[in-house]
Amino acid sequence: MKVLIVGATGNVGLRLVPALLTHGHNVVAYVRSAKKLELLLPEPVYRQLSVVEGDATDSAAIKRAILDFQCEAVVNSAGVAAVAPWGKSTLPEIFRAVLEGVQEAGAEQKSPLRVWFLGGLGVLQFPGAMSMISDYVPIFLAHRQNIQLLRSLSPNTVDWSMICPSTMTPESSDFSVPTKSSHARLTAGAGTPPLWQDSWLKHIPLVGKPIVAAMNANRYDTTLEQCADFIAADLETRDSQWIGAPVGIIDASK
Numbered sequence: 001m002k003v004l005i006v007g008a009t010g011n012v013g014l015r016l017v018p019a020l021l022t023h024g025h026n027v028v029a030y031v032r033s034a035k036k037l038e039l040l041l042p043e044p045v046y047r048q049l050s051v052v053e054g055d056a057t058d059s060a061a062i063k064r065a066i067l068d069f070q071c072e073a074v075v076n077s078a079g080v081a082a083v084a085p086w087g088k089s090t091l092p093e094i095f096r097a098v099l100e101g102v103q104e105a106g107a108e109q110k111s112p113l114r115v116w117f118l119g120g121l122g123v124l125q126f127p128g129a130m131s132m133i134s135d136y137v138p139i140f141l142a143h144r145q146n147i148q149l150l151r152s153l154s155p156n157t158v159d160w161s162m163i164c165p166s167t168m169t170p171e172s173s174d175f176s177v178p179t180k181s182s183h184a185r186l187t188a189g190a191g192t193p194p195l196w197q198d199s200w201l202k203h204i205p206l207v208g209k210p211i212v213a214a215m216n217a218n219r220y221d222t223t224l225e226q227c228a229d230f231i232a233a234d235l236e237t238r239d240s241q242w243i244g245a246p247v248g249i250i251d252a253s254k
């Protein structure tokens with residue numbers, strides 16, 4: 001596929017570029033500074049990219065980039081959610097702009113785009129409850145309004161998925177192609193975290209579910225490279241099972 005990646009200079013973005021190339025995609029990088037991207041990537045990798053400079057809050061420029069390069073898919077890794085509920089973040093503004101650009105480009109092309117967004121573990125449903133994990137552990141809350149926005153879309157306007165990782169650590173700063181990883185492929189689940197460990201502690205009033213969520217949280221730690229590979233592999237098929245879902249991931253080999 002031809003994939004537009006918004007935020008290619010970030011932790012996730014820098015792993016997505018080589019992962020997408022490794023999986024045979026054509027990559028268009030949408031960044032604020034082409035020079036910065038060029039300095040961060042190995043020269044043979046940078047040479048394989050088309051690069052567009054622009055701001056991720058500019059929905060018209062994102063739409064134009066999609067249409068100019070005839071992109072079939074978009075991955076947004078731009079913007080970061082603030083940790084604390086009172087923290088400030090530009091992520092919601094970026095998210096709205098990318099979504100608007102994607103929707104308008106899809107309308108013009110008369111076919112919805114395939115899009116992966118970055119979310120967080122907190123927007124997944126607490127298994128066995130009707131609430132999100134972030135109802136019990138209220139951090140990285142920007143992702144909540146983002147998933148609500150996606151859920152409010154009319155059907156067949158955007159073929160979205162949101163990957164919902166816990167902490168992702170780097171395996172290396174080697175961004176060459178093909179990618180090398182000694183880590184296992186991730187196991188995924190739609191809506192709730194896969195392989196959740198339940199506990200009777202959840203029945204303790206008020207503190208039970210936060211305790212169980214905290215006990216589980218670091219089981220969902222993955223690497224940036226594993227997540228990038230997961231998205232790049234999924235984009236090999238247009239009929240992904242993850243369309244319309246927040247997606248939990250775990251390294252089941254750990």
Ligand SMILES: NC(=O)c1ccc[n+]([C@@H]2O[C@H](COP(=O)([O-])OP(=O)(O)OC[C@H]3O[C@@H](n4cnc5c(N)ncnc54)[C@H](OP(=O)(O)O)[C@@H]3O)[C@@H](O)[C@H]2O)c1
Nearest residue numbers: 007009010011012032055056078079080081118166167168
């Ligand atoms: N890292 C983790 O462990 C983790 C875990 C769970 C979820 N997430 C989520 O994953 C996403 C990516 O995280 P990350 O660690 O890769 O973040 P990051 O390293 O801080 O990268 C953020 C990217 O956003 C770009 N950006 C910010 N504002 C922009 C704007 N106005 N226009 C264009 N580009 C803009 C930055 O570009 P510049 O280089 O130009 O600044 C950079 O490429 C975030 O939504 C985060 O909340 C991350």
